[in-house]
Amino acid sequence: MSEDKILLKVENLHTYFITETGTVPSVNGVSFEMNEGETVAIVGESGSGKSVTSLSIMGLIESPGKIVNGKIKFKDKELNKLQEKEYRHLRGNEIAMIFQEPLTSLNPLFTVGNQISETIVLHQKIDKKTARKQSIEMLRHVGIPSPEKVYDSYPHVLSGGMRQRVMIAMALSCRPYLLIADEPTTALDVTIQAQILNLMRNLSKKHGTSILLITHDLGVVAEMADKVIVMYAGQVVEYTDVFTLFREPKHPYTKGLLNSTPKFFETDEKLESIEGTVPTINDMPKGCKFHPRCPYAMEKCVVEEPQIMTRFPGHQIRCWLYEEGGN
Amino acid sequence: MVVEHKNSDQHLIDSKTNGSSWKIWLKRLWKSKTGTVGLLVIFIVILTAILAPVLAPFNPNEIDPEKMLVPPFWSEGGSIEHLLGTDNLGRDILSRILYGSRVSLLVGISSVVLAGILGVFIGLISGYYGGFLDTILMRIVDAFLAIPNILFALVFLAVFGPSVVTLIFVLGITNWVSYARIVRGETLSVKEREFVKAARAIGVKNMMIIMRHILPNVISSFIVISTLSVATTIIMEASLSFLGLGIQPPTVSWGGILSDGRDYLATSWWLATFPGLAITITVLAIIFLGDWLRDILDPRTKG
Numbered sequence: 001m002s003e004d005k006i007l008l009k010v011e012n013l014h015t016y017f018i019t020e021t022g023t024v025p026s027v028n029g030v031s032f033e034m035n036e037g038e039t040v041a042i043v044g045e046s047g048s049g050k051s052v053t054s055l056s057i058m059g060l061i062e063s064p065g066k067i068v069n070g071k072i073k074f075k076d077k078e079l080n081k082l083q084e085k086e087y088r089h090l091r092g093n094e095i096a097m098i099f100q101e102p103l104t105s106l107n108p109l110f111t112v113g114n115q116i117s118e119t120i121v122l123h124q125k126i127d128k129k130t131a132r133k134q135s136i137e138m139l140r141h142v143g144i145p146s147p148e149k150v151y152d153s154y155p156h157v158l159s160g161g162m163r164q165r166v167m168i169a170m171a172l173s174c175r176p177y178l179l180i181a182d183e184p185t186t187a188l189d190v191t192i193q194a195q196i197l198n199l200m201r202n203l204s205k206k207h208g209t210s211i212l213l214i215t216h217d218l219g220v221v222a223e224m225a226d227k228v229i230v231m232y233a234g235q236v237v238e239y240t241d242v243f244t245l246f247r248e249p250k251h252p253y254t255k256g257l258l259n260s261t262p263k264f265f266e267t268d269e270k271l272e273s274i275e276g277t278v279p280t281i282n283d284m285p286k287g288c289k290f291h292p293r294c295p296y297a298m299e300k301c302v303v304e305e306p307q308i309m310t311r312f313p314g315h316q317i318r319c320w321l322y323e324e325g326g327n
Numbered sequence: 328m329v330v331e332h333k334n335s336d337q338h339l340i341d342s343k344t345n346g347s348s349w350k351i352w353l354k355r356l357w358k359s360k361t362g363t364v365g366l367l368v369i370f371i372v373i374l375t376a377i378l379a380p381v382l383a384p385f386n387p388n389e390i391d392p393e394k395m396l397v398p399p400f401w402s403e404g405g406s407i408e409h410l411l412g413t414d415n416l417g418r419d420i421l422s423r424i425l426y427g428s429r430v431s432l433l434v435g436i437s438s439v440v441l442a443g444i445l446g447v448f449i450g451l452i453s454g455y456y457g458g459f460l461d462t463i464l465m466r467i468v469d470a471f472l473a474i475p476n477i478l479f480a481l482v483f484l485a486v487f488g489p490s491v492v493t494l495i496f497v498l499g500i501t502n503w504v505s506y507a508r509i510v511r512g513e514t515l516s517v518k519e520r521e522f523v524k525a526a527r528a529i530g531v532k533n534m535m536i537i538m539r540h541i542l543p544n545v546i547s548s549f550i551v552i553s554t555l556s557v558a559t560t561i562i563m564e565a566s567l568s569f570l571g572l573g574i575q576p577p578t579v580s581w582g583g584i585l586s587d588g589r590d591y592l593a594t595s596w597w598l599a600t601f602p603g604l605a606i607t608i609t610v611l612a613i614i615f616l617g618d619w620l621r622d623i624l625d626p627r628t629k630g
Contacts, residue, residue: 060527063458092529099528104521109543109626118539119529154626170529 007177007210008034008057013070015049015056026052026065028234031308034227036177039204039211041221041242043257044231047278050214053231054180057212058097059087075177093123096171100183102164106155112139113151116170123174138169142199161192168199175207182214197223218261222246230254233278233289236308240315250311251319252294288320296321355623362619368612376428383422384410388577391417396595412597414587420597423579424605430580431606434495435561439553441499446506447549451537453507454514465511471504477566484572494573498560509552513545520544547621554617558610581606 015027027049034040042050055061057072059079072079074095079087091097099105106115116135117128126134132151139147142165155163164184171179181200185193201224204211213224221228221242228245230238230253238251249255256274276293279285285292291301300320308318356362375382397413398405399420405412411420453464471479483497517523518541526536565582567573569589574580581602588598 058528060524088530088532090530091527092531097525097528099521099525101521105525107522107526107540107544109624110539118526118531122530156626167525170525 005036006033007036007038007075008212009071009073010053010057011071011073013053013056013072014068015052015061015065016068017065019064025234027056029070030229030231030234030236031070032227032229032236032239034178034210034212037204037208037210038226039201039213039224040227040229041213041215041225042229042231043215043218043221045216045278047233048231049234050231051182054097054182054212054214058091058095058180059084089123092119092171092176093174094176095178095180096174096176097180097182098164098167098171098184100186102160102167102187105167106163108155111152111154112158112166116151116166116173119170119173135169135173138173139166142166142169142172142203143195144169160188161196164188164192164196165199168196168203172203172207172209176209178210178212179204180212180214183216184213185220186215186217193220200224218257230257233284235289235318236316237290237318238316239308240317244315250315250317250322252296252321253290256293288318352623356619359619359622361615362622365612365615365617365619368608369616372428372432372609372612375425376432379425379429383419383425384408385419385422387418387423387426387579389418393417396591396598398595399597399601402597411601412595414584414598415591415595420584420601423584424581424602427579427581427584427602428605428609430491430574430578431561431564431582432609434491434498434564434574434580435557438495438498438502438560439557441495442502442556443506443549443553445499446503447510447542447545449503450507450510450512451514451541451545454511455518455533455537455541457515461511464507468504468507471501476501476563477570480563480567481570481572484567489567489572489575491574491578494564494567498563502556502560505556506549506552509548510545513548514541517541517544543624547624550617550621550624554614557613558606561606561610 010033011031013027013030014025017024017026030049030053032040042053044050052061052065055065056067057074057079059082061067067080070080074090077086077090079090082090106112113132113135116138117131120126120131120134121128124131136147136151139150144150144162144165150158150162150166155166158166168184179200184200185196188196197220200211203209211224213220215221225242227241228239229236230245230251232253238245238249238254245254246258249258253274256272259272260274262271274293279289279292285302286305287303288294288297288301288306291297294301298320304320306318306320306323308316309322310316311322356366391413394409394413394417395415397409397417399412400407400410402412409419409421411424413419414423449464449468453461479501480497483500484493487493487497523536523540526540531539561582564573564580565585568580568583569586574583576583584602585599585606588595588600588602591598
């Protein structure tokens with residue numbers, strides 16, 4: 001597999017929620033690309049539009065939400081121009097998704113096996129017996145002990161970590177090119193988190209699956225990602241590879257995020273936080289959306305919104321501080 | 328690997344010794360005493376309905392002017408000939424109840440099934456798709472709720488003429504709205520659950536999501552209301568019969584016997600009491616059975 005083959009390209013994506021009380025721009029001009037086999041993380045606070053971005057890619061935005069502008073290109077297909085039927089064929093087969101809550105992601109009324117087989121039977125024309133065999137193989141693959149037993153179990157007898165494994169098995173059962181993981185470890189305790197992340201990383205390496213990881217946990221990002229997209233109020237504010245991000249974060253928001261992560265050796269210092277909260281839709285500030293919370297805010301930031309600019313190839317940033325190659 | 332092998336063998340043995348799912352159901356039915364009682368009673372009631380001509384000692388419409396208002400056999404003046412006594416025209420109450428069960432069960436159960444199918448389907452569609460469709464369907468429901476059931480039924484029966492079929496139909500039509508409302512509400516909450524999102528994310532069709540993921544999750548509340556509703560339907564059939572637009576004589580129904588006996592409640596209690604008792608016992612049995620059904624449909628209760 002060549003490393004720089006583009007799998008997914010999102011260009012200038014705008015997803016708005018059009019409600020009676022006004023239009024809410026949840027995602028406002030997001031662009032990024034993903035290569036095959038790559039893991040890209042989207043980080044940001046709640047309400048920054050990261051989940052909506054992932055749902056837009058899946059084509060699962062529900063009314064009143066709507067993709068009003070932008071292009072999503074997956075392999076050679078333009079996703080936002082697909083018919084629902086073609087899209088459905090893609091989902092689960094070429095793009096799969098796992099969700100935050102493994103406890104509720106499985107239908108409580110059907111056995112685990114029944115639900116994994118559903119995916120397989122849906123996309124591959126095979127009979128139930130073969131699907132069963134494949135499902136059990138998949139369950140073994142994600143590290144579930146005695147998969148035959150789990151196959152016939154109902155979700156409520158499994159622990160959270162086990163259920164998330166089942167979800168991963170389900171998502172990967174058709175060998176998708178892209179796996180979108182929306183905060184896959186948030187609901188799990190720390191030891192299980194590490195196991196699940198390891199599992200995802202190993203499987204992605206083995207099958208060459210790309211992962212789009214949605215998270216707010218920078219620890220997870222450092223562990224997993226090749227590239228990182230930092231989102232704030234529906235926009236990309238910084239976009240770079242993981243090493244650059246952690247070594248020299250440039251955007252004040254990214255710096256703030258990193259500073260508000262507890263560090264192992266500096267136990268006596270008070271943990272910093274970013275003042276204020278993400279602005280609500282109704283009083284979105286003029287100019288740079290981050291300026292009310294930004295310690296470096298200048299006059300220009302208040303009046304004019306910065307565009308995303310390239311500091312050097314592979315590092316994009318949306319901030320006036322770095323205008324014209326500034327550092 | 329060796330361990331896993333053992334497990335798979337173990338699994339095969341387990342599934343063999345467990346026997347068919349039919350046996351498991353029976354076993355679980357036996358565990359619930361109320362469920363067993365319910366099923367038995369319903370079984371008996373259905374059996375008597377089928378075997379009414381064999382079991383009934385008299386023709387249910389046979390009038391005997393010499394034996395009017397005979398009390399049940401254990402009361403003073405009662406005879407062993409008419410076990411539950413006779414009515415004001417000298418008809419044998421036991422025979423009438425046996426025959427009446429045929430119509431009452433048929434009307435009660437089929438109209439609930441009809442209302443259920445209609446209501447559940449509309450509720451699912453309305454709740455799942457939402458939007459404009461939902462608005463339209465729910466306004467129709469509101470319109471139905473605004474008209475008193477009995478009035479609607481009267482007009483309908485007056486136009487189409489009273490018969491068992493029209494009665495089933497009209498009771499079904501008037502009752503579907505409550506199912507639609509409840510199922511819609513449940514659907515709204517179930518469709519937000521993650522597994523529905525997950526199903527969409529693996530490319531399952533909408534119709535399939537509704538049938539496979541939503542319907543099984545809303546069906547338990549439907550079962551509970553529908554069992555209760557069999558009771559109200561039998562009663563409503565009785566009131567329609569009382570108003571002269573229900574089951575027409577000579578066809579006998581429990582509701583009909585009940586309303587016939589109402590005038591004699593003060594002097595001859597047995598006229599209204601026995602059909603009332605028949606209704607109560609049947610309804611109770613259906614409710615027991617419904618309760619049990621709801622319990623076993625929840626996989627968490629599986630042993």
